[in-house]
Amino acid sequence: MNLHQLKIFHTVAKLGSFSRAAEELNISQPSVSIQVADLERSLGVELFEQIGKRICLTEAGRILDAYARRILALVEEANEAIEELKDLHRGHLAVGASTTPGIYLVPRALGEFRKRYPEVEIRLEVGSPPRIQQLLLSNDLDLGVMAGQPGSRDLVAEPFLEDELVAVVPPRHRLASQGVVRAEDFLQETVLLRERGSETRQVVDEALRQRGIHLPKVLEMTSPEAMKQAAASGLGIGLLSKYTIRLEVSAGLLVVLPIADLPMRRSFFLVRHRDKRLSRAAQVFVEILKAMHPQETLVGTPATE
Numbered sequence: 001m002n003l004h005q006l007k008i009f010h011t012v013a014k015l016g017s018f019s020r021a022a023e024e025l026n027i028s029q030p031s032v033s034i035q036v037a038d039l040e041r042s043l044g045v046e047l048f049e050q051i052g053k054r055i056c057l058t059e060a061g062r063i064l065d066a067y068a069r070r071i072l073a074l075v076e077e078a079n080e081a082i083e084e085l086k087d088l089h090r091g092h093l094a095v096g097a098s099t100t101p102g103i104y105l106v107p108r109a110l111g112e113f114r115k116r117y118p119e120v121e122i123r124l125e126v127g128s129p130p131r132i133q134q135l136l137l138s139n140d141l142d143l144g145v146m147a148g149q150p151g152s153r154d155l156v157a158e159p160f161l162e163d164e165l166v167a168v169v170p171p172r173h174r175l176a177s178q179g180v181v182r183a184e185d186f187l188q189e190t191v192l193l194r195e196r197g198s199e200t201r202q203v204v205d206e207a208l209r210q211r212g213i214h215l216p217k218v219l220e221m222t223s224p225e226a227m228k229q230a231a232a233s234g235l236g237i238g239l240l241s242k243y244t245i246r247l248e249v250s251a252g253l254l255v256v257l258p259i260a261d262l263p264m265r266r267s268f269f270l271v272r273h274r275d276k277r278l279s280r281a282a283q284v285f286v287e288i289l290k291a292m293h294p295q296e297t298l299v300g301t302p303a304t305e
Contacts, residue, residue, distance in 0.1 A: 012055070013048075013057055013068075018055065046061075090120065092123070095143050136273050144271035160267070165204060228240065228245060270286060
C-alpha cells in the first residue's frame with residue numbers, strides 16, 4: 001500500500017467511477033484499474049463491487065476509505081504546515097459561513113486578508129448551517145462562521161460574537177418616534193420574517209414561543225436584503241440582525257426600535273473539525289475577523305435588557 005494507490009482508490013470511491021477518477025487525476029483509466037487491482041491484491045480483499053451499472057464500495061472498501069480520508073488529510077496538513085514557513089506567499093484559505101455572517105461579517109475580513117496576502121487563494125462558501133457543517137466534516141473547508149452550536153461531536157466551536165435581533169421601520173412609521181417598543185405593538189402590524197428553517201427565524205420563533213405570542217400578520221422573505229428593502233418601503237416591521245442594517249441606519253433609511261420585553265439574542269461561533277489543525281492562513285484570518293468585529297452595540301441604539 002502506498003499514498004499513490006490510496007489517493008486513486010479514494011478518488012474512485014468519492015466519484016463512484018473509474019473513468020471519472022481517471023479524468024480528475026489526469027491519468028488513464030487502465031492505470032486507475034491497475035493501481036486499484038494492485039491495492040486489492042496487497043490487502044487480499046475486494047474493495048469495489050458492481051451493482052447494476054454502479055460501482056460501490058464493499059465492506060472492506062468502506063473501512064479502507066475511512067482511513068484513506070484521514071491519511072490523505074494528514075498528508076495535506078503536513079504540506080500546509082511546511083507552506084506556513086514561507087510567510088503565506090502561497091496556499092489557500094476556504095471559509096464557510098451561514099447567511100448573516102457570510103454576507104455582513106466575513107467578506108470584509110477576507111478583503112483585508114487579501115490585501116495582506118494576495119498570493120493566497122481564497123474561497124468563501126455561504127450556505128445554511130447544516131451545509132457548512134457538512135463541508136467542515138468532509139474537510140472541504142478550513143473554518144466555519146455560523147450561528148448556534150454545531151450538531152456533530154466531530155466539530156468544535158468557539159464563541160466569536162454576540163448578535164441581537166432588532167426591529168426596524170422607516171422614519172415615517174407611526175412607531176418610529178417611540179424609541180422603544182413592546183411585543184404587543186407587533187400584534188397590530190405586519191411583521192417581516194426570514195423563511196422557516198433559517199437561523200434568524202429560529203431565534204425569533206423561540207423568543208415568541210417563550211412569551212406565548214402569535215403574530216397574526218407575517219410576511220416571509222428569503223434574504224435580509226429583501227427584508228430591509230421591504231421594511232424601508234413600509235411593508236412592515238423587520239426583525240433583523242443589528243449587523244445587517246448599519247448602512248441603512250446611517251443613511252437614515254431605517255430606524256432601529258429596541259424591543260423592551262422581547263430579547264432576541266444569539267451567538268456566532270467559529271467552527272472547525274476536531275481533528276483539523278488550523279493552518280497559518282486560517283489563524284491569521286481569525287485574528288483579522290476578531291479585530292474587525294469586537295463586541296459592540298449598534299451605534300445610536302440603546303442596548304436592550
